[in-house]
Structure formats: structure tokens, C-alpha cells
Amino acid sequence: MKVLVTGGLGFIGSHTVVELQNEGFEVVVVDNLSNSSKDVLKGIEAITGKQPIFEEFDLRDKQKIQDFFKKYDDVTGVIHFAASKAVGESVENPLLYYENNIGVLTYILQQLEKKGGASFIFSSSCTVYGQADALPITEDAPVKPAESPYGNTKQVGEEIIRDTCKVNSDLKAIALRYFNPIGAHPSGKIGELPLGVPQNLVPFVTQTAIGLREQLLVFGNDYPTVDGTGIRDYIHVVDLAKAHVKALQRLLDDKNESNYEVFNLGTGKGSSVLEVIQSFERVSGEKLNYKIVDRRAGDVIAAYADTQKANEVLGWKAKSTLDEALKSAWEWEKNVRA
Ligand code: NAD
Numbered sequence: 438m439k440v441l442v443t444g445g446l447g448f449i450g451s452h453t454v455v456e457l458q459n460e461g462f463e464v465v466v467v468d469n470l471s472n473s474s475k476d477v478l479k480g481i482e483a484i485t486g487k488q489p490i491f492e493e494f495d496l497r498d499k500q501k502i503q504d505f506f507k508k509y510d511d512v513t514g515v516i517h518f519a520a521s522k523a524v525g526e527s528v529e530n531p532l533l534y535y536e537n538n539i540g541v542l543t544y545i546l547q548q549l550e551k552k553g554g555a556s557f558i559f560s561s562s563c564t565v566y567g568q569a570d571a572l573p574i575t576e577d578a579p580v581k582p583a584e585s586p587y588g589n590t591k592q593v594g595e596e597i598i599r600d601t602c603k604v605n606s607d608l609k610a611i612a613l614r615y616f617n618p619i620g621a622h623p624s625g626k627i628g629e630l631p632l633g634v635p636q637n638l639v640p641f642v643t644q645t646a647i648g649l650r651e652q653l654l655v656f657g658n659d660y661p662t663v664d665g666t667g668i669r670d671y672i673h674v675v676d677l678a679k680a681h682v683k684a685l686q687r688l689l690d691d692k693n694e695s696n697y698e699v700f701n702l703g704t705g706k707g708s709s710v711l712e713v714i715q716s717f718e719r720v721s722g723e724k725l726n727y728k729i730v731d732r733r734a735g736d737v738i739a740a741y742a743d744t745q746k747a748n749e750v751l752g753w754k755a756k757s758t759l760d761e762a763l764k765s766a767w768e769w770e771k772n773v774r775a
């Protein structure tokens with residue numbers, strides 16, 4: 438029995454491959470290296486002692502997906518990470534996002550439907566909630582109109598999976614709505630590859646601290662929050678990876694209550710941008726050069742997860758603190774630059 442991990446050399450995918458291998462799964466990774474590097478295979482091997490099977494191709498090639506499922510007819514679990522994920526880029530180039538995040542999803546589901554079912558885990562995002570009306574955010578909080586084509590691909594992706602599961606009782610799926618994944622594997626062998634100017638807060642913090650970036654710009658301090666800066670739920674990527682193994686095992690063991698389920702994956706704790714900076718300075722011993730500037734368009738004020746369903750139903754709980762996650766991000770930054 439094999440598990441296909443699409444985008445498995447990416448940030449979250451590579452950490453999930455490690456946890457799958459730790460639990461004895463045989464993993465096949467498909468990745469086109471558009472936002473990762475083949476070296477990640479060595480990083481995974483340095484941690485687990487084993488490289489996953491690796492097939493390099495672009496999942497937008499429908500024929501290649503069909504050939505893949507013919508070759509690997511013993512794949513019964515799929516964790517689908519492969520996507521484009523830059524919010525700003527999605528506004529500039531929506532069709533790239535609809536093709537890569539929706540077209541590819543459709544091709545994979547068609548193969549699973551043809552196969553007669555499988556266990557399917559989908560990378561979704563708390564972005565589907567927009568600015569939630571109530572905090573912490575539960576899974577039944579309303580999905581708000583997407584602020585970007587990227588966010589829309591996650592909303593539409595969930596609907597496609599839900600509708601496909603409705604007419605395929607032997608296809609079981611779980612959508613995992615990630616909050617803000619940060620950090621790196623404690624071994625320092627894998628982490629978030631710094632390709633281009635980081636859009637996200639934490640890689641920008643570590644790149645500023647190491648001297649790659651001049652100054653961190655803090656997008657607004659006039660929000661109605663504890664210190665005026667935006668609040669998010671920062672979850673260690675290894676905690677997030679472990680949740681994927683739990684979710685896959687739930688489906689493989691037929692523990693699911695319906696054949697389409699949704700779980701929030703967060704710590705349940707919100708941290709402001711200034712709190713992240715203070716935490717980083719504490720764990721790194723570095724003084725961070727930052728400046729408060731205007732708000733960033735499209736940002737929500739605050740988002741953090743209600744984790745009760747994941748804790749009680751999935752049997753998973755995030756363990757790492759913000760300090761620990763930021764420390765691992767800093768160690769990774771230093772390793773990458775060494
Ligand atoms: P990532 O870019 O590090 O990983 C994605 C991987 O998929 C990369 O290795 C890339 O090369 C590969 N890929 C992309 N398009 C492909 C294609 N057409 N064919 C083959 N491979 C392809 O991103 P990540 O941060 O690991 O995110 C993984 C998933 O989680 C994505 O679906 C993303 O939308 C979702 N997500 C990420 C975050 C976050 O903050 N990182 C938050 C919520 C949801």
C-alpha cells in the first residue's frame with residue numbers, strides 16, 4: 438500500500454513525508470520542483486534514513502497523471518499539497534491559480550473515481566473564513582467570499598471534493614484548514630525553502646535577522662487588537678505534518694463519520710505581529726530591525742482556530758509553542774545560509 442504525496446518536496450509536504458515514513462508508510466512523491474528542490478530528498482533521507490520514491494512531473498499534464506496511476510495501482514492514500522500559494526500572484530495571474538489549484542485537483546479526483554475510491558487529504562486554508570465573525574474560529578463558521586483567486590481555489594476545491602464524495606461513497610476525503618504554518622524540522626535538515634522575497638511574516642523575520650533583508654515592515658498597528666497589530670495562529674510545521682498522518686490513518690481505518698470531513702489545524706492561540714517579534718528576539722538573541730507601516734490590503738484583523746474538533750475527533754493536538762517554532766525557523770535560516 439503506497440501513499441501519494443503531491444508537492445511532497447515542498448515546505449509542508451516534505452515534513453509530512455518524514456512523519457509518514459516514521460509511521461512506516463511507503464511514500465511516492467510527485468513534484469515538478471516549481472517551488473522546491475531535489476535536494477529536499479536528501480534532507481528527508483538524513484532524517485528518516487530513507488528517500489521516498491520520487492516522480493518528477495507537472496501535475497497539470499493530465500496524461501502524466503493517468504500514467505502515474507496506472508504505474509502505481511497500489512496507491513490507496515493521497516495527500517494533495519501541490520498548488521500555487523502566493524496570494525498576491527494569484528490576483529495578477531488568476532488563470533495560473535485556477536489551472537494549478539483546481540484543474541490538477543480535478544484530474545486527480547477523476548483517477549481516484551476511476552480507481553473505485555481511495556483516502557484523500559486536501560490542503561485547505563483558514564483563508565476560506567476571511568474575517569470570521571467570531572473567534573476562535575470553528576469548522577462551521579461561514580465561508581466568506583474569497584479575498585483573492587488563491588483563497589477562492591481553496592473554497593472551490595473543498596466544494597469539488599465534497600460534491601465528488603457525495604456521488605462516490607468509496608471515496609473518503611478530509612479537508613485540513615491550516616492556520617499559519619511556521620518553523621522547520623528540529624534536525625535542521627528540511628524547512629521552508631527561501632525562494633524569492635518572502636510574502637509571509639516568519640521567513641521575512643528570519644531573513645531580516647540574518648541580514649538578507651534590510652528591515653521588516655509591520656503592516657499596520659491600528660487594528661483593534663492587543664497592540665494594534667494583526668493576530669494569527671502560528672502552528673509548527675511538524676505539528677501540522679503529524680496531523681496529516683492522523684487524518685490519513687482515520688480514513689484508512691474507516692473511522693470517518695462521513696466521507697467528507699473538515700478539520701481546523703491550529704494551536705488555538707492567537708499571536709500578534711509584535712508578539713512574534715518579541716518571541717523571536719527572545720529565542721534568537723537578535724534585535725530585529727522593523728518599522729510600522731500601513732496595513733496590507735486583504736489582511737484580516739485576527740484569525741485563530743477553535744481546535745476542539747481536531748483534538749477530540751482527530752485525536753491530534755499541536756504541541757510546540759510559538760517560541761519553539763520560531764527557534765526552529767531561526768536554526769533553519771542559519772543552516773540554509775551556512
Ligand atoms: P510549497 O510551495 O512549499 O509546496 C508546494 C509544492 O508543490 C512545491 O514543492 C511545488 O514544487 C509543488 N507543485 C506546485 N505545483 C505543482 C504542479 N503543477 N505539479 C507538481 N508539483 C507542483 O507550499 P506549502 O507551503 O508546502 O503548501 C502546501 C499546500 O498547503 C498548498 O496547497 C498550500 O496552498 C496549502 N497551504 C499553505 C499554507 C502556508 O502558509 N504555507 C497555509 C494554508 C494552506
Ligand code: WQD
Nearest residue numbers: 522524562564636637638641654655656667668669710736
Ligand atoms: C501574518 C501577519 C501580516 C508579512 C497568508 C495567506 C494564507 C496562507 C498563510 C496559504 C499578518 C503580518 C506579514 C510582513 C507583516 N497561505 N506581516 N509584515 O496573511 O495570515 O496568511 O499565509 O494558504 O492564505 O494569506 O500570513 O505571514 O503573510 O502574515 O506585518 O512582511 O504578519 O499583516 O498580520 P497571512 P502572513
